[in-house]
Amino acid sequence: MQPVLTVKTLQKLRPWLVSSIATLSAREKLLSSLAAFLAILAVGWLSSRFIEGAELVVLVASIGASAVLLFAVPHSPLTQPWPLAGGTVISAFIGVACAKYVPSPWLAGAMAVSLSILAMHLTHSLHPPGGAIALLAVLGGENIHEAGFGFVLAPVGLNVLLVLVAALLINNLLPGHRYPARPVSRIDRKHRHKDLTPLGRLGLNRDDLRGALRDFDIYLDVSEDDLVQVYDKAGTHAFRRKMGKLTCADIMSRDLATAEFGTDLEEVWARLRYHRVKAMPVVDRFQHVIGIVTLVDFLKRANLKTYETFEDKLIKFIRRTTGTHSEKPEVVGQIMAAPVTTVRTDMHVSELVPLLSDKGFHHIPVVDGRGRLAGMVTQSDLIAAMYTCYVMKDESKESHGQSPHA
Incomplete structure (x- = not known):
């Protein structure tokens, strides 16, 4: 009997199963892992000073997933300070409200997650771990239910504050990282006028990018500034390919x-x-x-x-x-x-x-x-x-x- 999944079948399925993103360097992978380790260690130790017992589960739910985003993709729109703080706290509030006023736990959980997503979209604070927080507020047990809306402030609000401070400190110490992501200006400040820089006057502009994003009508986890930089870098690579091996010498x-x-x-x-x-x-x-x-x-x-x-x-x-x-x-x-x-x-x-x-x-x-x-x-x-x-x-x-x- 032949195996159901052969090597050729897996190779054909690979584009559907594995993302085709560019490979990161080993250095970047190690740096982001080390940053997450230091952040979780520091935030966990500080949180244990204020939180005891079952509430420490919140630590895993609220900052474990956030750490992946904050230190592996620090430039993502999902990881910026407002989505991190606003998305998490708003979702926690909605989760507590659903747990309090909807009798069925699973109905309350479904409503908490869906309403959190809607609220985060409307407030431009989309942060995926917010969905976990909303569900945890419904299904997390008696200790969380007894805390009521105080759960939003501690431990959720406290953990958000601690992980935000950790992200600001650690990311800005790592080479190549910046947090929060800073807008990239294409205005020619060198000559003190409002025209775009020479490269900015050619090719795509921000209106082109916004139009393309509207046509997709789906959330893409990349900022306009990063798209501009990717386009500029791609242009540089294309220019290098066309120019051949021509150096400054x-x-x-x-x-x-x-x-x-x-x-x-x-x-x-x-x-x-x-x-x-x-x-x-x-x-x-x-x-x-x-x-x-x-x-x-x-x-x-x-x-x-x-x-x-x-x-x-x-x-x-x-x-x-x-x-x-x-x-x-x-x-x-x-x-x-x-x-x-x-x-x-x-x-x-x-x-x-x-x-x-x-x-x-x-x-x-x-x-x-x-x-x-x-x-x-x-x-x-x-x-x-x-x-x-x-x-x-x-x-x-x-x-x-x-x-x-x-």
């Missing part, structure tokens, strides 16, 4: 004019003008980048409030002061921008796009594996790389008899 300028901390302002200004560049990296004697100076740094620090001509002000600022005392900067280390955002030689050019567009950088120093200056990339370098890449691909398609826009 392939497009950077290598023959650079540099300065050291103690280089005179007049000398740096002369180098900028001679090489016709707008920025110059500042390095130490080991060629580590310690700052960057631009034409704007000179203009910002010149005394523009006086009534002299612009040229006179700039010359007065750049020229070295004679004597031993000066009331203005004399060397480049006094006006350079530091610390400096740098990129590595082996970084793919796709990762330069958000830096040179949304972040507002125009020049970024490139460092090698030892952190030493290797070159500089600019917006012009990236544009040239993108243009060359797409032209070469179109020419390759034409040589094979394909449409360049296919």
Whole structure:
């Protein structure tokens, strides 16, 4: 007799049984497990100071399920502070009311869970463990029934407060986690106007996402901000695939004019003008980048409030002061921008796009594996790389008899 479930059958059923979400790293799995362990340990110990006997069962129901959400999916809309607190407390109140006024336990339980879901939807506080709390308030036994609506405050309210504090402390200490989830702005704050950032003006916007979510007409456990970030990341991966193995080392300028901390302002200004560049990296004697100076740094620090001509002000600022005392900067280390955002030689050019567009950088120093200056990339370098890449691909398609826009 052949087994009912063969390996091939299981493989066919797998897409229906197992979610196709992206695999998390082992590090993230361990961090979320460790976070849940610390939270349950801390909250359990504190709760035992105030709760005794059968009421400790509430601890398992109210924070065990919440811990999975809070530490495994901390960015989920279901785990934010209002759903955690509001959904749990509202469900507990509804559960107590159903237990008190509906004679049949199972009818009361069904009403408690269904009404809790409706109330959480209406108050934007959907939190799955709230359903367990509502059912527990009905079927939890005499101790809970005798507590009445006091059950909502203690132990439920107390446990919610403790687990919320634990989530705030532990999640924000873990690398890569943030709690509560912060809204991601696509407004271009760098240039102080209300336009979207350059990347934000292309592709999807929030209205597109909201329209798509309305079309689904089903609750998706992902926030709009996370959807935006997923879309942006997917775009980066697609761009990397299309650009091939092109790194910063392939497009950077290598023959650079540099300065050291103690280089005179007049000398740096002369180098900028001679090489016709707008920025110059500042390095130490080991060629580590310690700052960057631009034409704007000179203009910002010149005394523009006086009534002299612009040229006179700039010359007065750049020229070295004679004597031993000066009331203005004399060397480049006094006006350079530091610390400096740098990129590595082996970084793919796709990762330069958000830096040179949304972040507002125009020049970024490139460092090698030892952190030493290797070159500089600019917006012009990236544009040239993108243009060359797409032209070469179109020419390759034409040589094979394909449409360049296919």
